[in-house]
Amino acid sequence: MEALKTMDLNALLEKNRAFTSLGKVANYIPELDKANPNAFGVCIMDLEGNEYCAGECNEKFTIQSISKIVTLMLALLDNGKEYVFSKVGMEPSGDPFNSIRKLETSSRKKPYNPMINAGAIAVSSMIKGDDGRDKFNRLLDFFRKIMEDDSIDVNYKIYIGESETGNRNRSMGYFLKSEGIIKGEVEEALDVYFKQCSIEVTAKNIAKLGLFLARNGVTSTGEQVVPYKIIRIIKTLMFTCGMYDKSGEFAVKVGLPSKSGVGGGIVSVVPGKLGIGIYAPALDEKGNSVAGTKFLEDFAEMFDFRVL
Amino acid sequence: MEALKTMDLNALLEKNRAFTSLGKVANYIPELDKANPNAFGVCIMDLEGNEYCAGECNEKFTIQSISKIVTLMLALLDNGKEYVFSKVGMEPSGDPFNSIRKLETSSRKKPYNPMINAGAIAVSSMIKGDDGRDKFNRLLDFFRKIMEDDSIDVNYKIYIGESETGNRNRSMGYFLKSEGIIKGEVEEALDVYFKQCSIEVTAKNIAKLGLFLARNGVTSTGEQVVPYKIIRIIKTLMFTCGMYDKSGEFAVKVGLPSKSGVGGGIVSVVPGKLGIGIYAPALDEKGNSVAGTKFLEDFAEMFDFRVL
Amino acid sequence: MEALKTMDLNALLEKNRAFTSLGKVANYIPELDKANPNAFGVCIMDLEGNEYCAGECNEKFTIQSISKIVTLMLALLDNGKEYVFSKVGMEPSGDPFNSIRKLETSSRKKPYNPMINAGAIAVSSMIKGDDGRDKFNRLLDFFRKIMEDDSIDVNYKIYIGESETGNRNRSMGYFLKSEGIIKGEVEEALDVYFKQCSIEVTAKNIAKLGLFLARNGVTSTGEQVVPYKIIRIIKTLMFTCGMYDKSGEFAVKVGLPSKSGVGGGIVSVVPGKLGIGIYAPALDEKGNSVAGTKFLEDFAEMFDFRVL
Amino acid sequence: MEALKTMDLNALLEKNRAFTSLGKVANYIPELDKANPNAFGVCIMDLEGNEYCAGECNEKFTIQSISKIVTLMLALLDNGKEYVFSKVGMEPSGDPFNSIRKLETSSRKKPYNPMINAGAIAVSSMIKGDDGRDKFNRLLDFFRKIMEDDSIDVNYKIYIGESETGNRNRSMGYFLKSEGIIKGEVEEALDVYFKQCSIEVTAKNIAKLGLFLARNGVTSTGEQVVPYKIIRIIKTLMFTCGMYDKSGEFAVKVGLPSKSGVGGGIVSVVPGKLGIGIYAPALDEKGNSVAGTKFLEDFAEMFDFRVL
Structure with a gap:
């Protein structure tokens, strides 16, 4: 994606890092509570093999x-x-x-x-x-x-x-x-x-998952691991139900099939184009990463990546 | 209770036995399903030690x-x-x-x-x-x-x-x-x-439980096993919640503190007077013995035993 | 009722007046909000025609x-x-x-x-x-x-x-x-x-209503205005549902058929004996008069007037 | 859209007309009940001004x-x-x-x-x-x-x-x-x-509405009546909530922003390409046109028009 090359990902991430202070790290398990509430990492991968990362994108968290x-x-x-x-x-x-x-x-x-x-x-x-x-x-x-x-x-x-x-x-x-x-x-x-x-991943791992969906079930080696007919079900369910009981609002504001976890991760897909992995463990009251959601709003708007 | 001596309990029981055909025996466990749907037994005990029984009042069933x-x-x-x-x-x-x-x-x-x-x-x-x-x-x-x-x-x-x-x-x-x-x-x-x-009882056992409540927590040996302040809580909860989600209607129609079980039993109390044990395993849609409920309506009406 | 003659109703009322500070006067209509939150009146009438009143028992309030x-x-x-x-x-x-x-x-x-x-x-x-x-x-x-x-x-x-x-x-x-x-x-x-x-009454009017129920539908002139079969339905519904979603707790603690209103009134019945009218407009979170409920707990306990 | 020119719309419509027998016409108002349950009309309009119609596409129905x-x-x-x-x-x-x-x-x-x-x-x-x-x-x-x-x-x-x-x-x-x-x-x-x-329309009117959304708020005269930012909200809400409590299943099976009415109509949008208007008043148990839904499944599959 040529468009992305001109983007200052670090700036976009730092602009949204402030929102981490509006959320709370999950604490129903003591171990989860150890996460740094201000951590924020983003990794974006395109179909040409380019990778754009910023922030704590190698920090480990549970996929939830x-x-x-x-x-x-x-x-x-x-x-x-x-x-x-x-x-x-x-x-x-x-x-x-x-x-x-x-x-x-x-x-x-x-x-x-x-x-x-x-x-x-x-x-x-x-x-x-x-x-x-x-x-x-x-x-x-x-x-x-x-x-x-x-x-x-x-x-x-x-x-x-x-x-x-x-x-x-x-x-x-x-x-x-x-x-x-x-x-x-x-x-x-x-x-x-x-x-x-409890599987442990990084924002990079999550971006790879997004990329797999963006490529309709094909890995980077070209193997069709999951058929297209299944992938489109997955993407649709992510779009309608992926962000807990804030999915409808997220669909309006971001408009990309996405799935969040209370570990602070979000996977987002720009179909046919990008896989996005995010980590920012401070959550809103519904269980979604606050800074991650805000970042995706900006990012989708900037490139008009919405599917609708 | 002098009044009871003149009553033809067998006739009252047989009059209401027809209602057993309107209910269904519980069958969520195969073993329960073996009960005879037309079985119907009643046992009434008063504080003077008299016992009035009719029908299958020695048949065993689970207390539920x-x-x-x-x-x-x-x-x-x-x-x-x-x-x-x-x-x-x-x-x-x-x-x-x-x-x-x-x-x-x-x-x-x-x-x-x-x-x-x-x-x-x-x-x-x-x-x-x-x-x-x-x-x-x-x-x-x-x-x-x-x-x-x-x-x-x-x-x-x-x-x-x-x-x-x-x-x-x-x-x-x-x-x-x-x-x-x-x-x-x-x-x-x-x-x-x-x-x-899964405790197995007969209508007689249940009548004894009713008598214990009618005597405010005292057994036939005169021992106060449960204090009056607890018994009145029990009787009140039986009155307001004892017959599943038909308790309100039962309170209006029968007006005695009672508790039913899906084994087909009902315990009923005429405070200060009688303990009543019933067995009739054909149940209404709420889980209460059909014939047992109908019998109690007649019985309470006949002697005006209602607490309200 | 001989028993009541020895009771110091004023003392019992004043003892419970403190509870008025734990409640709030209804204010969904501005006019209701004008009630004095510390007002507390009780009127008790027996079948012999005796009347025992204390506190603000002539103050007007809406029956609700x-x-x-x-x-x-x-x-x-x-x-x-x-x-x-x-x-x-x-x-x-x-x-x-x-x-x-x-x-x-x-x-x-x-x-x-x-x-x-x-x-x-x-x-x-x-x-x-x-x-x-x-x-x-x-x-x-x-x-x-x-x-x-x-x-x-x-x-x-x-x-x-x-x-x-x-x-x-x-x-x-x-x-x-x-x-x-x-x-x-x-x-x-x-x-x-x-x-x-919106009908306006006093605690005395309410006590008269209670007395009518205690007499099973007969007024002081001896006229049977409502048949007994209806009265017992009314008393039963008061017992099981009369105090909003605190009826079960009230039945355990007071044990008398009663009905409250957000105007601060409570009617309570000692069947065959007394009608009780209460006014104390400071309400608990369910809509029942706080001081009125507390008074009835004491009163029912003192004379063991509970129906169960 | 060149692709559409080769399609036999009549055949596709007639293939799905059989499904009208699986639904029921709305009858909560007598007047609605007069609709012909086997009626089925489809009208498709593209951005180039082409119009493809089949069946009862000029029959009037209420938009609901x-x-x-x-x-x-x-x-x-x-x-x-x-x-x-x-x-x-x-x-x-x-x-x-x-x-x-x-x-x-x-x-x-x-x-x-x-x-x-x-x-x-x-x-x-x-x-x-x-x-x-x-x-x-x-x-x-x-x-x-x-x-x-x-x-x-x-x-x-x-x-x-x-x-x-x-x-x-x-x-x-x-x-x-x-x-x-x-x-x-x-x-x-x-x-x-x-x-x-109660506004009365035809499948053609509805197709025009779809076309308006497909063109992001612009009419055929080129006027931007509704800004794009509003149109994308509308399309997203159609996708997540447009088909009553079958919206999720419809999104998986058809994958196009759509809205149905109990008059039998459905508007469907292929963003940037087509507006689709359907009329088939026999409804499923959720209130959606049965034949219309089935037609859209076939149509979206045939041209892979899904947005996800």
């Missing part, structure tokens, strides 16, 4: 909810879209990510979408494998392949914390089991889920 | 939700009312017994009352003891003391069934844990809960 | 939600209980008085009970008459007859305020209309409702 | 909820986006179009988005004018200008029907008034809303 889109890709490859979407819907819910009420009040009797926790846990239960260990190993390999980084691994301190504090997610898991959405063991599904959330 | 009032008595003895009601409310909820939504949407952040499953599980977690086994053994002894029958025990087939199909209750348990309502292990609390629900 | 039980009596006389309860339920809802959500989410498709606003508006729409004016006049005459005071009338300043600020009630009215619960004109039903809420 | 996007454009022009979105959100709600519960349970205290009825009524209340008549006339002129057809007008039989059966909408209106979302008279806002829903 961004993992939901990767797991969904493997679950779709493993089970087909008919099966997956017979158990999980495609509708934005308008509720917080950890909400359980619609499982009960809705006539759908399935989680509204794979981006809220209930839906994501259901999706994690669909990963194939001989046992829980095998299932997660297949998933971890899939993360490494897509992000093209074999060193990617779980942060086990965070994982232990997720599992110990994960009773709301456990509650959802057993609800899903009682409704027949989860077929196997609830604890096994939760274990996959807690581990995938 | 009727156990909630017994466990609540022990939890109040073990912890005091301030502690217990800091974790569980006293308000009717208007929702079905297995509803989870108000745990999320209410600002109270505690189960509405001890008669819905979420509240009852919280109460079961408060029973004191060295470990799960000890806790349940203390509780079982308490059941035996109050019902004055040392042969009362758990139906282990039903218990296994409750535990295996109990994922909705498990979901509630972990939700309560995540909100700090349950202090110890969720599975231990659930185990106590599933076991107490 | 206490009117719901009077209107319900006339609606039951006008339409029969089958019709009335085909449109309004008998279940406590666990929701605030002005809540609308259960009208939508419940499968019942009718207001949970006649004590929440939605149910009360439905009930007001059932009063018979040639037109709105005639309907309200019949209702006002009924209030006067039961309270045995022909001077009782509407406070028109408050009525105007109720109507002007009553858009939440108006919203409920049109919802009820769309569900077929209200048959006639919504504005006419609302007009009856706003006027009945 | 499609009007929401036109009114929103004028409200944004009249009031600016800061004001409009201070009163109405941008989030998909996951609830049916006529749902009221989230107005109560959400902490937002404003309608989730302008595409559900509550939000749309709030938006209609923002149209400027001297009085109700003037407000609607300004709005009607705006419809005519955008659709470039001065003969467009209200179907007054339908309008009367909307107003007479509109008590659920009236209920929402008064709720919004009580929350301060609607500033003026509720009935005036509702009158504008009922009239805009």
Whole structure:
């Protein structure tokens, strides 16, 4: 992308770093609380192989909810879209990510979408494998392949914390089991889920994930790892449900398929053009990186990269 | 009670037996499904030691939700009312017994009352003891003391069934844990809960429980096992919340503190006068014994036993 | 009641007057806001014709939600209980008085009970008459007859305020209309409702209402104005739903059928014995008179007047 | 668009006409019920001025909820986006179009988005004018200008029907008034809303509206009637919330910003390329044209017109 070459990425990042002071680092696990609230890193990769990075783009953080889109890709490859979407819907819910009420009040009797926790846990239960260990190993390999980084691994301190504090997610898991959405063991599904959330990445890793989506499922070696028909589902769900219950506002203000995590990461895609990885762990009240969101507003506006 | 001596209990029972055909036996556990849908037994005990029984009043069934009032008595003895009601409310909820939504949407952040499953599980977690086994053994002894029958025990087939199909209750348990309502292990609390629900009784046992409440906490030996101040809490909660989300209508039509269970039992109290035990496993859509409810309407009307 | 003669009512009232400082006077209408937050009056009447009053028991205030039980009596006389309860339920809802959500989410498709606003508006729409004016006049005459005071009338300043600020009630009215619960004109039903809420009374008038219920529908002249079968419905609904979403706690702590209003009034009944009228306009967060509730706890405890 | 010239639009339409038998014509107003359930018309217009029509594309129907996007454009022009979105959100709600519960349970205290009825009524209340008549006339002129057809007008039989059966909408209106979302008279806002829903159009008119959006707010005369910044908000809200509580699934399957109405119409936009107008009044259970949706799936797939 020629356009990007003229951009002063450092200036744009520093301009938005001030917004980190408006958010709060996630602290439901003590380990997460150690993040530097003013950290801010951005990495942008284009299809020609150029890379533009600024700020703390090599700092490690846990991928958290961004993992939901990767797991969904493997679950779709493993089970087909008919099966997956017979158990999980495609509708934005308008509720917080950890909400359980619609499982009960809705006539759908399935989680509204794979981006809220209930839906994501259901999706994690669909990963194939001989046992829980095998299932997660297949998933971890899939993360490494897509992000093209074999060193990617779980942060086990965070994982232990997720599992110990994960009773709301456990509650959802057993609800899903009682409704027949989860077929196997609830604890096994939760274990996959807690581990995938605890995978440690950098903004660069996340940009690579964005690039993979921008290239419609092809890695830099040219391998079509995920078919286009799955990628477009992923991008659409990111657009309609990727930013928790602020997805609608984000779609209006930024207009790019994106997914955030409470670790402070955001992956954003300019289809056919760019993958963007962001790290800024100070979160707004919905769980989205404040500075990351503000940066994307500026960036999308500057180059008119919106898809609509 | 002189009045009762002239009553033809058999005729009143047989008149209402027809209503058993309007209900359905609980079948969420295969073992429960074996109950005879037309079974109907009534046992009435007065303070003078008279006993009036008709129909299948020696048939065994599981106590199910009727156990909630017994466990609540022990939890109040073990912890005091301030502690217990800091974790569980006293308000009717208007929702079905297995509803989870108000745990999320209410600002109270505690189960509405001890008669819905979420509240009852919280109460079961408060029973004191060295470990799960000890806790349940203390509780079982308490059941035996109050019902004055040392042969009362758990139906282990039903218990296994409750535990295996109990994922909705498990979901509630972990939700309560995540909100700090349950202090110890969720599975231990659930185990106590599933076991107490699986205690096997007859209509006679249930009548004895009613008599214990009618006598304000005194057994036939004259021992004050539970103080009056606790008994009146129990009777009031039975009146406002004892018949699932049909409690209000039942209060208007029958007007006696009562508690039903999906095993087909109902305990009913004429304060200062009678204890009533009923067994008729065909249930209405809310989970209450159809014939049992109809019998109580007739019975309360006939003698004007209503408390209001 | 001999027992009452020994009681120092003034002392009991003054002991509880301190609680007025813990509440707030209703202010959704400017006119209501003029009430003295420390006002506190109690009037108790027994079946023998004795009257015990203390504090500001002749101060005027608007009856507000206490009117719901009077209107319900006339609606039951006008339409029969089958019709009335085909449109309004008998279940406590666990929701605030002005809540609308259960009208939508419940499968019942009718207001949970006649004590929440939605149910009360439905009930007001059932009063018979040639037109709105005639309907309200019949209702006002009924209030006067039961309270045995022909001077009782509407406070028109408050009525105007109720109507002007009553858009939440108006919203409920049109919802009820769309569900077929209200048959006639919504504005006419609302007009009856706003006027009945604006009827001005004293603690003495309220005690007379309580006495009427304690005497099972008979006035001091011996006339049976309302049959016993209706009175017992009223007392039961007061017990299960009379104190907004604090009814369950109130039933445990006081144990007497009662109904409160945001004007600061409470009517309480000791069946077969006493009618109690209270005025103390400082309200708790649910809308109940703080000092009034505390007084009733003491009073019921002192004489063990609880019905359960 | 050269590509379209080779398409057999008639064949594609007839292939999907069978789906009309799977839906039902709206019948909440008798007048709507007169529509031919098998009617199906499609009109496609490109930026070069070509027009491709098939089936009943000149049949008249009421625009219904499609009007929401036109009114929103004028409200944004009249009031600016800061004001409009201070009163109405941008989030998909996951609830049916006529749902009221989230107005109560959400902490937002404003309608989730302008595409559900509550939000749309709030938006209609923002149209400027001297009085109700003037407000609607300004709005009607705006419809005519955008659709470039001065003969467009209200179907007054339908309008009367909307107003007479509109008590659920009236209920929402008064709720919004009580929350301060609607500033003026509720009935005036509702009158504008009922009239805009009753505007009569053809598939051709709707295609013109789509073309206007595809051209980013410019009419065929070259006039920029609505600025691009507003158009992109409209397109985004159509994408995330345009198809009632099936918007998420539609976004995955079709992937084009679209808005449906219960009159059977759908407007769809291929940004920068095409405007599409559809009429097929047999609706699915969510209120979307069945055959229209199926046609759009085929059409978007055939030319890979998806925006994601």
